[in-house]
Amino acid sequence: MAGLRGPKATDTPTVERSPRTERGRKTRRTLLDAAAVEFGERGFHDSSIVGITQRAGVALGSFYTYFESKEALFRALVADMSARVGDVGAAAAGGIDDVLEREQAVTSAFIAFATEHKELYRIIDEAEFVDPATWRAHYENAAGRIAARLRTGAGNNQVRSDVGEVEAWALMGMNVFLGLRFGVWGGDVGPEEIGRRVAALLREGLAR
């Protein structure tokens, strides 16, 4: 990422900055949580390290004991969020055999998660600009997981045999936008209802 301010970077090899004591682990966690709030509220560029450390009740300099840079912190947060979203989906899907029921459960769970974590979108979305590679990987992985779930169904003769990557991306797009509209922004339609409607769409389309 270009355009950062300040003088040259040193050649010093990047040393792992993992805390060695329990106290250290706690401080690192505090910083991560404060950062999630700050980034969620103000976005990456309008967030500042001072702001984050003040929120965390930690000295400015302590930040660099735990993270290499503002970007590195952001990346850590994106990875965290990405993994949590994946977990939510996996948990919701677990143990359901019917493809469409399964997707209904995943959609509902995801909407619920977005409702609870309004900062999710601000962080994942901004990764497009701050850490494009990770951002792209996030969606490719998610689409891959959806495709895999659908394929399981295809093997079982539950969905049309030509269902593939296009449908996976379509389904992901639905979930993401419904999560934005009815999760993050809020509204009168709840996660359950959204799940049901997506499932209906997948089951029979929109046609009368």
Next chain:
Amino acid sequence: MAGLRGPKATDTPTVERSPRTERGRKTRRTLLDAAAVEFGERGFHDSSIVGITQRAGVALGSFYTYFESKEALFRALVADMSARVGDVGAAAAGGIDDVLEREQAVTSAFIAFATEHKELYRIIDEAEFVDPATWRAHYENAAGRIAARLRTGAGNNQVRSDVGEVEAWALMGMNVFLGLRFGVWGGDVGPEEIGRRVAALLREGLAR
């Protein structure tokens, strides 16, 4: 938006600084085009006015003859993109009576447009952070147009009578993500095929 730099910001409401002469109109256009490229390549924050004016072959100071601020320029670009996307949809939909055929045409047209304008997403997506109100309005409008199109169909008894906002957002999500995956990123599936598959999904769902 916080975090702006530089001398006092005026509170004067943004009046379009419209050029009076032909030469002026040309300069303004040059700047807009340069900005689209710069923002598309580097994002809002890593783009600079100097960069844009250099690309445009215009003196730094001249920028402020045409735009009130960096943000104002960005807003102009977002509005432009947003309108063009709307136009593309309207043009594609025009004159088609069958709901699903119509959506198929819109999807194909949109994917084709995204393929041609890779900077589209970088600009619309970043509006979430630079100009959230406009960004939200962009999607609300788009969803509204989709809902209206579907409703036309509902009135005609072509789609289920309970199809509403949820389905509109779902459809918009599909289009957006398919445009990203198969338009911007590129791939072996063309706009026509994508349109056909979305239409199939809308027509009969995924179930066998």
Next chain:
Amino acid sequence: MAGLRGPKATDTPTVERSPRTERGRKTRRTLLDAAAVEFGERGFHDSSIVGITQRAGVALGSFYTYFESKEALFRALVADMSARVGDVGAAAAGGIDDVLEREQAVTSAFIAFATEHKELYRIIDEAEFVDPATWRAHYENAAGRIAARLRTGAGNNQVRSDVGEVEAWALMGMNVFLGLRFGVWGGDVGPEEIGRRVAALLREGLAR
């Protein structure tokens, strides 16, 4: 040079920052002079850009209109000083045929120059740490010029035929240290007298 503070450097290619207007040229000169004083008084690391611009009566940001970095400014200054020392020597040597008379003139002129420009040593000496390549080149060039002058004499049978690089460096060392002791630090022995004594040493050694 490692260890500078601040974020990453941009990839932006180094554009020449030469002033295009007369006003600009004047500002650049003001900055250079202020820098010579600041670096001379406090050394490179304890000098600050704010300090330099304040001395120059110029805004902080203006600095970067003329110099790429603190280091670049320092390099410019070293080059300037180095060239001036060379000029002083050349001017003093010009037109004198006798080798030893010539060196006497150079030594006197150099001591006088050092007396007038106390910041000379602080700047050249610190280049060893800030810009080692230039620093080394400075001395290699100076030694080369001395060797050339002596060789002229050797060709004329004025000095021993085995006089070479070793003697050039020895002579340079004398001049530098005498310039420090009797020029910069000051004292009761003037440039003329120093020149005479060095010439005496070169003419007949120290032996009785």
Next chain:
Amino acid sequence: MAGLRGPKATDTPTVERSPRTERGRKTRRTLLDAAAVEFGERGFHDSSIVGITQRAGVALGSFYTYFESKEALFRALVADMSARVGDVGAAAAGGIDDVLEREQAVTSAFIAFATEHKELYRIIDEAEFVDPATWRAHYENAAGRIAARLRTGAGNNQVRSDVGEVEAWALMGMNVFLGLRFGVWGGDVGPEEIGRRVAALLREGLAR
């Protein structure tokens, strides 16, 4: 020296923090050696306490058990180097009665020492900026020792009676620059040969 960072600096006069145990003495030595390498490689300002303690395999905090500050450590190193250079000269001069033979021996020994200790110059030279008083004292002492040696010769009628401080500084300058050029930088002329040539210069000058 200005520009120090970190929490309040004590004004307590520098008391040597001498280790009480054998283990402590060893740690202190390790730190000194690591510092000589680090300062030699990177210079004072680009060296860091973390870097030094890491090289030494010692915890950061332990540093302050042995040295009051980064500067105090540097001063200790300068003093050490300065003393060693003096010892080398004294050892080389010991027992030689003839003035010029004696200086020849000193020069050769010094060049050899510089060849072996490339960090010598980086440390002494940087003292000009970090600890100017010590730096000046170092050269004044060295010049004083040379003057004393020459005076012994003058008393013995071996050198001209007017030989004094100027000649001492001239000789010191030769040695220092020859040590840099042929010792630290290296080259094809060895210490012995350098000594011989300096002696020749002192004995009869350069004139044919």
Next chain:
DNA sequence: AATGAATGAGTGTTCATTCAT
């Protein structure tokens, strides 16, 4: 309209030093 020099608030990062354990 055009030019480009001038302005200065803002911020990421470094690192010597302190201190609780």
Next chain:
DNA sequence: TATGAATGAACACTCATTCAT
């Protein structure tokens, strides 16, 4: 003595914006 987490002052550098010409 040893450890390593915590502290915060200091500073180089960026760039949107203004303004004299």
